[in-house]
Amino acid sequence: MTSQNIAPLKKLGQNFLKNPNTCLRIVNESNIAGKNVLEIGPGTGALTRHIVEQKPSKLILIEPDDRCIELLTNLCSNTNAKIFHEDALKLDFENITKGEEFHVISNLPYYISSEILLKLLKSQHIFPSLNLMFQKEVAERISAEPDNGEYGRLSVISQAIYDCEIFLHVGSHQFIPAPKVDSAVVYFTRKTNALNFDIKKLEYITQEFFMHRRKQIGKTLKKLNLSEDNLANIGVLPTMRAENISVEQYIKLANLI
Structure with a gap:
Protein backbone atom coordinates (compact mmCIF):
# COMPACT_ATOMS: atom_id res chain seq x y z
CA MET A 1 0.00 0.00 0.00
CA THR A 2 1.11 3.56 -0.67
CA SER A 3 0.36 7.14 0.34
CA GLN A 4 0.69 9.74 -2.43
CA ASN A 5 2.29 6.91 -4.50
CA ILE A 6 5.10 6.58 -1.94
CA ALA A 7 5.44 3.19 -0.25
CA PRO A 8 6.33 3.35 3.47
CA LEU A 9 9.85 2.17 4.28
CA LYS A 10 10.28 -0.15 7.23
CA LYS A 11 13.89 0.96 7.76
CA LEU A 12 12.64 4.51 8.44
CA GLY A 13 9.84 3.32 10.70
CA GLN A 14 7.25 4.88 8.39
CA ASN A 15 3.57 4.38 9.15
CA PHE A 16 1.66 7.08 7.27
CA LEU A 17 -1.54 8.45 8.80
CA LYS A 18 -4.45 8.07 6.39
CA ASN A 19 -7.45 9.42 8.34
CA PRO A 20 -7.82 13.16 7.60
CA ASN A 21 -10.17 13.68 10.55
CA THR A 22 -7.54 12.35 12.95
CA CYS A 23 -4.90 14.56 11.35
CA LEU A 24 -7.15 17.60 11.72
CA ARG A 25 -7.81 16.84 15.41
CA ILE A 26 -4.08 16.57 16.10
CA VAL A 27 -3.28 19.87 14.40
CA ASN A 28 -6.23 21.72 15.94
CA GLU A 29 -5.16 20.64 19.43
CA SER A 30 -1.91 22.58 19.01
CA ASN A 31 -3.61 25.95 18.45
CA ILE A 32 -0.84 26.99 16.05
CA ALA A 33 -2.51 29.63 13.86
CA GLY A 34 0.03 32.36 13.16
CA LYS A 35 2.73 30.69 15.27
CA ASN A 36 6.05 29.03 14.42
CA VAL A 37 5.72 25.28 13.82
CA LEU A 38 8.26 22.47 13.50
CA GLU A 39 7.19 19.08 12.15
CA ILE A 40 9.44 16.04 12.45
CA GLY A 41 9.01 13.31 9.85
CA PRO A 42 6.14 14.75 7.80
CA GLY A 43 6.42 11.95 5.24
CA THR A 44 3.72 12.43 2.61
CA GLY A 45 2.25 15.44 4.40
CA ALA A 46 -0.85 14.05 6.13
CA LEU A 47 -0.39 16.45 9.05
CA THR A 48 1.46 19.08 7.03
CA ARG A 49 -1.59 19.85 4.88
CA HIS A 50 -3.57 20.86 7.95
CA ILE A 51 -0.62 22.75 9.45
CA VAL A 52 -0.34 24.83 6.25
CA GLU A 53 -4.06 25.65 6.46
CA GLN A 54 -3.38 27.24 9.87
CA LYS A 55 -1.02 29.75 8.18
CA PRO A 56 1.92 29.39 10.58
CA SER A 57 4.30 32.32 10.85
CA LYS A 58 7.24 30.03 10.09
CA LEU A 59 7.29 26.34 9.27
CA ILE A 60 10.21 23.93 9.58
CA LEU A 61 9.94 20.38 8.25
CA ILE A 62 12.56 17.71 9.01
CA GLU A 63 12.32 14.75 6.64
CA PRO A 64 15.05 12.14 5.96
CA ASP A 65 13.26 10.43 3.04
CA ASP A 66 14.33 12.02 -0.25
CA ARG A 67 11.24 10.60 -1.99
CA CYS A 68 9.04 12.97 0.05
CA ILE A 69 10.97 16.21 -0.46
CA GLU A 70 9.43 17.27 -3.79
CA LEU A 71 5.91 16.52 -2.55
CA LEU A 72 6.49 18.54 0.64
CA THR A 73 8.08 21.39 -1.31
CA ASN A 74 4.99 21.64 -3.53
CA LEU A 75 2.67 21.36 -0.53
CA CYS A 76 4.40 24.29 1.17
CA SER A 77 5.04 26.39 -1.94
CA ASN A 78 2.98 29.32 -0.69
CA THR A 79 4.35 29.30 2.86
CA ASN A 80 7.38 30.56 4.72
CA ALA A 81 8.69 26.99 5.05
CA LYS A 82 12.16 25.50 5.34
CA ILE A 83 12.63 21.81 4.65
CA PHE A 84 15.63 20.03 6.13
CA HIS A 85 16.43 16.77 4.34
CA GLU A 86 18.03 15.33 7.47
CA ASP A 87 17.70 12.92 10.37
CA ALA A 88 16.16 14.84 13.29
CA LEU A 89 18.56 13.16 15.72
CA LYS A 90 21.52 14.70 13.89
CA LEU A 91 20.19 18.27 13.73
CA ASP A 92 20.89 21.06 16.19
CA PHE A 93 17.44 22.42 17.09
CA GLU A 94 18.93 25.64 18.45
CA ASN A 95 20.65 26.25 15.12
CA ILE A 96 17.74 25.54 12.78
CA THR A 97 15.24 27.56 14.84
CA LYS A 98 17.76 30.38 15.41
CA GLY A 99 16.68 30.35 19.04
CA GLU A 100 13.06 31.28 18.26
CA GLU A 101 10.18 29.41 19.87
CA PHE A 102 8.52 26.71 17.75
CA HIS A 103 5.56 24.45 18.49
CA VAL A 104 6.34 20.83 17.58
CA ILE A 105 3.97 18.40 15.87
CA SER A 106 4.98 14.90 14.84
CA ASN A 107 3.85 11.37 14.09
CA LEU A 108 7.11 9.95 15.42
CA PRO A 109 8.72 6.75 14.11
CA TYR A 110 8.19 4.24 16.93
CA TYR A 111 11.74 2.93 16.97
CA ILE A 112 13.33 6.30 17.78
CA SER A 113 10.42 8.08 19.48
CA SER A 114 11.94 8.06 22.99
CA GLU A 115 15.30 9.22 21.67
CA ILE A 116 13.73 12.13 19.78
CA LEU A 117 11.62 13.06 22.81
CA LEU A 118 14.70 13.27 25.05
CA LYS A 119 16.40 15.46 22.45
CA LEU A 120 13.38 17.78 22.37
CA LEU A 121 13.26 17.92 26.17
CA LYS A 122 16.86 19.12 26.27
CA SER A 123 15.80 22.09 24.11
CA GLN A 124 12.67 22.90 26.11
CA HIS A 125 13.40 26.64 26.06
CA ILE A 126 12.67 26.58 22.30
CA PHE A 127 9.52 24.46 22.43
CA PRO A 128 6.51 25.78 24.41
CA SER A 129 4.44 22.80 23.29
CA LEU A 130 4.94 19.35 21.80
CA ASN A 131 2.17 17.38 20.11
CA LEU A 132 3.56 13.90 19.53
CA MET A 133 2.26 10.52 18.40
CA PHE A 134 3.73 7.48 20.18
CA GLN A 135 3.09 3.79 20.48
CA LYS A 136 0.29 3.61 23.06
CA GLU A 137 2.47 1.95 25.71
CA VAL A 138 5.12 4.68 25.42
CA ALA A 139 2.46 7.39 25.70
CA GLU A 140 1.16 5.73 28.87
CA ARG A 141 4.66 5.69 30.36
CA ILE A 142 5.18 9.38 29.61
CA SER A 143 1.95 10.41 31.35
CA ALA A 144 2.13 7.87 34.22
CA GLU A 145 1.95 9.00 37.85
CA PRO A 146 4.08 7.72 40.78
CA ASP A 147 3.12 4.34 42.31
CA ASN A 148 2.13 3.15 38.84
CA GLY A 149 3.91 0.28 37.11
CA GLU A 150 4.27 2.41 33.95
CA TYR A 151 6.01 5.26 35.82
CA GLY A 152 9.66 5.55 34.81
CA ARG A 153 12.46 7.76 33.47
CA LEU A 154 10.41 9.18 30.59
CA SER A 155 7.60 10.04 33.01
CA VAL A 156 9.92 11.92 35.36
CA ILE A 157 11.98 13.82 32.80
CA SER A 158 8.96 14.76 30.67
CA GLN A 159 6.82 15.86 33.61
CA ALA A 160 9.66 17.83 35.18
CA ILE A 161 9.38 20.23 32.23
CA TYR A 162 5.93 19.78 30.69
CA ASP A 163 2.37 19.00 31.69
CA CYS A 164 1.72 15.81 29.71
CA GLU A 165 -1.71 14.55 28.69
CA ILE A 166 -2.89 11.82 26.34
CA PHE A 167 -5.68 13.50 24.37
CA LEU A 168 -6.24 11.06 21.51
CA HIS A 169 -6.00 7.30 20.96
CA VAL A 170 -5.38 6.19 17.38
CA GLY A 171 -6.09 2.63 16.24
CA SER A 172 -3.64 0.76 14.03
CA HIS A 173 -6.16 0.69 11.16
CA GLN A 174 -5.62 4.44 10.66
CA PHE A 175 -2.10 3.93 9.29
CA ILE A 176 -0.46 2.71 6.10
CA PRO A 177 0.75 0.05 6.77
CA ALA A 178 -1.23 -0.87 9.87
CA PRO A 179 1.26 -1.46 12.72
CA LYS A 180 0.81 -4.31 15.18
CA VAL A 181 0.22 -1.85 18.04
CA ASP A 182 -2.13 1.04 18.71
CA SER A 183 -0.96 4.63 19.13
CA ALA A 184 -1.75 7.64 21.28
CA VAL A 185 -1.06 11.36 20.97
CA VAL A 186 0.47 13.17 23.94
CA TYR A 187 0.18 16.94 24.27
CA PHE A 188 3.02 18.56 26.22
CA THR A 189 2.55 22.08 27.61
CA ARG A 190 5.69 23.67 29.03
CA LYS A 191 5.34 24.46 32.73
CA THR A 192 5.55 28.10 33.74
CA ASN A 193 6.49 27.25 37.33
CA ALA A 194 8.93 24.38 36.77
CA LEU A 195 11.67 23.88 39.36
CA ASN A 196 15.22 24.67 38.26
CA PHE A 197 17.42 21.64 37.58
CA ASP A 198 20.15 20.27 35.34
Missing part, protein backbone atom coordinates in the same frame (compact mmCIF):
# COMPACT_ATOMS: atom_id res chain seq x y z
CA ILE A 199 18.54 17.85 32.88
CA LYS A 200 21.76 15.84 32.56
CA LYS A 201 21.76 15.25 36.32
CA LEU A 202 18.09 14.29 36.19
CA GLU A 203 18.81 11.85 33.37
CA TYR A 204 21.64 10.33 35.38
CA ILE A 205 19.78 10.00 38.65
CA THR A 206 16.66 8.51 37.06
CA GLN A 207 18.81 6.02 35.17
CA GLU A 208 20.42 4.92 38.44
CA PHE A 209 17.13 4.59 40.29
CA PHE A 210 15.06 2.89 37.59
CA MET A 211 17.82 0.44 36.70
CA HIS A 212 16.52 -1.63 39.63
CA ARG A 213 12.99 -0.27 39.80
CA ARG A 214 11.56 -3.13 41.90
CA LYS A 215 14.26 -2.95 44.58
CA GLN A 216 14.49 -0.60 47.53
CA ILE A 217 16.65 2.43 46.78
CA GLY A 218 19.00 2.18 49.78
CA LYS A 219 22.01 0.91 47.79
CA THR A 220 21.53 3.52 45.09
CA LEU A 221 21.41 6.29 47.68
CA LYS A 222 24.71 5.10 49.15
CA LYS A 223 26.26 4.92 45.67
CA LEU A 224 25.24 8.54 45.07
CA ASN A 225 26.62 9.51 48.49
CA LEU A 226 23.46 11.37 49.50
CA SER A 227 23.20 12.24 53.20
CA GLU A 228 20.28 11.00 55.29
CA ASP A 229 19.56 14.53 56.51
CA ASN A 230 19.16 15.85 52.96
CA LEU A 231 17.00 12.88 52.03
CA ALA A 232 14.78 13.35 55.07
CA ASN A 233 14.23 16.98 54.11
CA ILE A 234 12.71 15.94 50.78
CA GLY A 235 10.83 12.93 52.14
CA VAL A 236 12.88 10.21 50.47
CA LEU A 237 13.50 7.03 52.50
CA PRO A 238 15.92 4.14 51.78
CA THR A 239 12.98 1.72 51.93
CA MET A 240 11.23 3.39 48.98
CA ARG A 241 11.32 2.10 45.41
CA ALA A 242 12.00 4.15 42.28
CA GLU A 243 8.34 4.27 41.30
CA ASN A 244 7.35 5.72 44.72
CA ILE A 245 9.38 8.93 44.27
CA SER A 246 7.57 11.96 42.85
CA VAL A 247 8.80 14.12 39.99
CA GLU A 248 9.45 16.99 42.42
CA GLN A 249 11.48 14.69 44.68
CA TYR A 250 13.57 13.48 41.73
CA ILE A 251 14.33 17.08 40.80
CA LYS A 252 15.43 17.80 44.37
CA LEU A 253 17.58 14.65 44.37
CA ALA A 254 19.21 15.75 41.10
CA ASN A 255 19.98 19.12 42.69
CA LEU A 256 21.82 17.35 45.54
CA ILE A 257 24.42 15.63 43.35
Whole structure:
Protein backbone atom coordinates (compact mmCIF):
# COMPACT_ATOMS: atom_id res chain seq x y z
CA MET A 1 0.00 0.00 0.00
CA THR A 2 1.11 3.56 -0.67
CA SER A 3 0.36 7.14 0.34
CA GLN A 4 0.69 9.74 -2.43
CA ASN A 5 2.29 6.91 -4.50
CA ILE A 6 5.10 6.58 -1.94
CA ALA A 7 5.44 3.19 -0.25
CA PRO A 8 6.33 3.35 3.47
CA LEU A 9 9.85 2.17 4.28
CA LYS A 10 10.28 -0.15 7.23
CA LYS A 11 13.89 0.96 7.76
CA LEU A 12 12.64 4.51 8.44
CA GLY A 13 9.84 3.32 10.70
CA GLN A 14 7.25 4.88 8.39
CA ASN A 15 3.57 4.38 9.15
CA PHE A 16 1.66 7.08 7.27
CA LEU A 17 -1.54 8.45 8.80
CA LYS A 18 -4.45 8.07 6.39
CA ASN A 19 -7.45 9.42 8.34
CA PRO A 20 -7.82 13.16 7.60
CA ASN A 21 -10.17 13.68 10.55
CA THR A 22 -7.54 12.35 12.95
CA CYS A 23 -4.90 14.56 11.35
CA LEU A 24 -7.15 17.60 11.72
CA ARG A 25 -7.81 16.84 15.41
CA ILE A 26 -4.08 16.57 16.10
CA VAL A 27 -3.28 19.87 14.40
CA ASN A 28 -6.23 21.72 15.94
CA GLU A 29 -5.16 20.64 19.43
CA SER A 30 -1.91 22.58 19.01
CA ASN A 31 -3.61 25.95 18.45
CA ILE A 32 -0.84 26.99 16.05
CA ALA A 33 -2.51 29.63 13.86
CA GLY A 34 0.03 32.36 13.16
CA LYS A 35 2.73 30.69 15.27
CA ASN A 36 6.05 29.03 14.42
CA VAL A 37 5.72 25.28 13.82
CA LEU A 38 8.26 22.47 13.50
CA GLU A 39 7.19 19.08 12.15
CA ILE A 40 9.44 16.04 12.45
CA GLY A 41 9.01 13.31 9.85
CA PRO A 42 6.14 14.75 7.80
CA GLY A 43 6.42 11.95 5.24
CA THR A 44 3.72 12.43 2.61
CA GLY A 45 2.25 15.44 4.40
CA ALA A 46 -0.85 14.05 6.13
CA LEU A 47 -0.39 16.45 9.05
CA THR A 48 1.46 19.08 7.03
CA ARG A 49 -1.59 19.85 4.88
CA HIS A 50 -3.57 20.86 7.95
CA ILE A 51 -0.62 22.75 9.45
CA VAL A 52 -0.34 24.83 6.25
CA GLU A 53 -4.06 25.65 6.46
CA GLN A 54 -3.38 27.24 9.87
CA LYS A 55 -1.02 29.75 8.18
CA PRO A 56 1.92 29.39 10.58
CA SER A 57 4.30 32.32 10.85
CA LYS A 58 7.24 30.03 10.09
CA LEU A 59 7.29 26.34 9.27
CA ILE A 60 10.21 23.93 9.58
CA LEU A 61 9.94 20.38 8.25
CA ILE A 62 12.56 17.71 9.01
CA GLU A 63 12.32 14.75 6.64
CA PRO A 64 15.05 12.14 5.96
CA ASP A 65 13.26 10.43 3.04
CA ASP A 66 14.33 12.02 -0.25
CA ARG A 67 11.24 10.60 -1.99
CA CYS A 68 9.04 12.97 0.05
CA ILE A 69 10.97 16.21 -0.46
CA GLU A 70 9.43 17.27 -3.79
CA LEU A 71 5.91 16.52 -2.55
CA LEU A 72 6.49 18.54 0.64
CA THR A 73 8.08 21.39 -1.31
CA ASN A 74 4.99 21.64 -3.53
CA LEU A 75 2.67 21.36 -0.53
CA CYS A 76 4.40 24.29 1.17
CA SER A 77 5.04 26.39 -1.94
CA ASN A 78 2.98 29.32 -0.69
CA THR A 79 4.35 29.30 2.86
CA ASN A 80 7.38 30.56 4.72
CA ALA A 81 8.69 26.99 5.05
CA LYS A 82 12.16 25.50 5.34
CA ILE A 83 12.63 21.81 4.65
CA PHE A 84 15.63 20.03 6.13
CA HIS A 85 16.43 16.77 4.34
CA GLU A 86 18.03 15.33 7.47
CA ASP A 87 17.70 12.92 10.37
CA ALA A 88 16.16 14.84 13.29
CA LEU A 89 18.56 13.16 15.72
CA LYS A 90 21.52 14.70 13.89
CA LEU A 91 20.19 18.27 13.73
CA ASP A 92 20.89 21.06 16.19
CA PHE A 93 17.44 22.42 17.09
CA GLU A 94 18.93 25.64 18.45
CA ASN A 95 20.65 26.25 15.12
CA ILE A 96 17.74 25.54 12.78
CA THR A 97 15.24 27.56 14.84
CA LYS A 98 17.76 30.38 15.41
CA GLY A 99 16.68 30.35 19.04
CA GLU A 100 13.06 31.28 18.26
CA GLU A 101 10.18 29.41 19.87
CA PHE A 102 8.52 26.71 17.75
CA HIS A 103 5.56 24.45 18.49
CA VAL A 104 6.34 20.83 17.58
CA ILE A 105 3.97 18.40 15.87
CA SER A 106 4.98 14.90 14.84
CA ASN A 107 3.85 11.37 14.09
CA LEU A 108 7.11 9.95 15.42
CA PRO A 109 8.72 6.75 14.11
CA TYR A 110 8.19 4.24 16.93
CA TYR A 111 11.74 2.93 16.97
CA ILE A 112 13.33 6.30 17.78
CA SER A 113 10.42 8.08 19.48
CA SER A 114 11.94 8.06 22.99
CA GLU A 115 15.30 9.22 21.67
CA ILE A 116 13.73 12.13 19.78
CA LEU A 117 11.62 13.06 22.81
CA LEU A 118 14.70 13.27 25.05
CA LYS A 119 16.40 15.46 22.45
CA LEU A 120 13.38 17.78 22.37
CA LEU A 121 13.26 17.92 26.17
CA LYS A 122 16.86 19.12 26.27
CA SER A 123 15.80 22.09 24.11
CA GLN A 124 12.67 22.90 26.11
CA HIS A 125 13.40 26.64 26.06
CA ILE A 126 12.67 26.58 22.30
CA PHE A 127 9.52 24.46 22.43
CA PRO A 128 6.51 25.78 24.41
CA SER A 129 4.44 22.80 23.29
CA LEU A 130 4.94 19.35 21.80
CA ASN A 131 2.17 17.38 20.11
CA LEU A 132 3.56 13.90 19.53
CA MET A 133 2.26 10.52 18.40
CA PHE A 134 3.73 7.48 20.18
CA GLN A 135 3.09 3.79 20.48
CA LYS A 136 0.29 3.61 23.06
CA GLU A 137 2.47 1.95 25.71
CA VAL A 138 5.12 4.68 25.42
CA ALA A 139 2.46 7.39 25.70
CA GLU A 140 1.16 5.73 28.87
CA ARG A 141 4.66 5.69 30.36
CA ILE A 142 5.18 9.38 29.61
CA SER A 143 1.95 10.41 31.35
CA ALA A 144 2.13 7.87 34.22
CA GLU A 145 1.95 9.00 37.85
CA PRO A 146 4.08 7.72 40.78
CA ASP A 147 3.12 4.34 42.31
CA ASN A 148 2.13 3.15 38.84
CA GLY A 149 3.91 0.28 37.11
CA GLU A 150 4.27 2.41 33.95
CA TYR A 151 6.01 5.26 35.82
CA GLY A 152 9.66 5.55 34.81
CA ARG A 153 12.46 7.76 33.47
CA LEU A 154 10.41 9.18 30.59
CA SER A 155 7.60 10.04 33.01
CA VAL A 156 9.92 11.92 35.36
CA ILE A 157 11.98 13.82 32.80
CA SER A 158 8.96 14.76 30.67
CA GLN A 159 6.82 15.86 33.61
CA ALA A 160 9.66 17.83 35.18
CA ILE A 161 9.38 20.23 32.23
CA TYR A 162 5.93 19.78 30.69
CA ASP A 163 2.37 19.00 31.69
CA CYS A 164 1.72 15.81 29.71
CA GLU A 165 -1.71 14.55 28.69
CA ILE A 166 -2.89 11.82 26.34
CA PHE A 167 -5.68 13.50 24.37
CA LEU A 168 -6.24 11.06 21.51
CA HIS A 169 -6.00 7.30 20.96
CA VAL A 170 -5.38 6.19 17.38
CA GLY A 171 -6.09 2.63 16.24
CA SER A 172 -3.64 0.76 14.03
CA HIS A 173 -6.16 0.69 11.16
CA GLN A 174 -5.62 4.44 10.66
CA PHE A 175 -2.10 3.93 9.29
CA ILE A 176 -0.46 2.71 6.10
CA PRO A 177 0.75 0.05 6.77
CA ALA A 178 -1.23 -0.87 9.87
CA PRO A 179 1.26 -1.46 12.72
CA LYS A 180 0.81 -4.31 15.18
CA VAL A 181 0.22 -1.85 18.04
CA ASP A 182 -2.13 1.04 18.71
CA SER A 183 -0.96 4.63 19.13
CA ALA A 184 -1.75 7.64 21.28
CA VAL A 185 -1.06 11.36 20.97
CA VAL A 186 0.47 13.17 23.94
CA TYR A 187 0.18 16.94 24.27
CA PHE A 188 3.02 18.56 26.22
CA THR A 189 2.55 22.08 27.61
CA ARG A 190 5.69 23.67 29.03
CA LYS A 191 5.34 24.46 32.73
CA THR A 192 5.55 28.10 33.74
CA ASN A 193 6.49 27.25 37.33
CA ALA A 194 8.93 24.38 36.77
CA LEU A 195 11.67 23.88 39.36
CA ASN A 196 15.22 24.67 38.26
CA PHE A 197 17.42 21.64 37.58
CA ASP A 198 20.15 20.27 35.34
CA ILE A 199 18.54 17.85 32.88
CA LYS A 200 21.76 15.84 32.56
CA LYS A 201 21.76 15.25 36.32
CA LEU A 202 18.09 14.29 36.19
CA GLU A 203 18.81 11.85 33.37
CA TYR A 204 21.64 10.33 35.38
CA ILE A 205 19.78 10.00 38.65
CA THR A 206 16.66 8.51 37.06
CA GLN A 207 18.81 6.02 35.17
CA GLU A 208 20.42 4.92 38.44
CA PHE A 209 17.13 4.59 40.29
CA PHE A 210 15.06 2.89 37.59
CA MET A 211 17.82 0.44 36.70
CA HIS A 212 16.52 -1.63 39.63
CA ARG A 213 12.99 -0.27 39.80
CA ARG A 214 11.56 -3.13 41.90
CA LYS A 215 14.26 -2.95 44.58
CA GLN A 216 14.49 -0.60 47.53
CA ILE A 217 16.65 2.43 46.78
CA GLY A 218 19.00 2.18 49.78
CA LYS A 219 22.01 0.91 47.79
CA THR A 220 21.53 3.52 45.09
CA LEU A 221 21.41 6.29 47.68
CA LYS A 222 24.71 5.10 49.15
CA LYS A 223 26.26 4.92 45.67
CA LEU A 224 25.24 8.54 45.07
CA ASN A 225 26.62 9.51 48.49
CA LEU A 226 23.46 11.37 49.50
CA SER A 227 23.20 12.24 53.20
CA GLU A 228 20.28 11.00 55.29
CA ASP A 229 19.56 14.53 56.51
CA ASN A 230 19.16 15.85 52.96
CA LEU A 231 17.00 12.88 52.03
CA ALA A 232 14.78 13.35 55.07
CA ASN A 233 14.23 16.98 54.11
CA ILE A 234 12.71 15.94 50.78
CA GLY A 235 10.83 12.93 52.14
CA VAL A 236 12.88 10.21 50.47
CA LEU A 237 13.50 7.03 52.50
CA PRO A 238 15.92 4.14 51.78
CA THR A 239 12.98 1.72 51.93
CA MET A 240 11.23 3.39 48.98
CA ARG A 241 11.32 2.10 45.41
CA ALA A 242 12.00 4.15 42.28
CA GLU A 243 8.34 4.27 41.30
CA ASN A 244 7.35 5.72 44.72
CA ILE A 245 9.38 8.93 44.27
CA SER A 246 7.57 11.96 42.85
CA VAL A 247 8.80 14.12 39.99
CA GLU A 248 9.45 16.99 42.42
CA GLN A 249 11.48 14.69 44.68
CA TYR A 250 13.57 13.48 41.73
CA ILE A 251 14.33 17.08 40.80
CA LYS A 252 15.43 17.80 44.37
CA LEU A 253 17.58 14.65 44.37
CA ALA A 254 19.21 15.75 41.10
CA ASN A 255 19.98 19.12 42.69
CA LEU A 256 21.82 17.35 45.54
CA ILE A 257 24.42 15.63 43.35
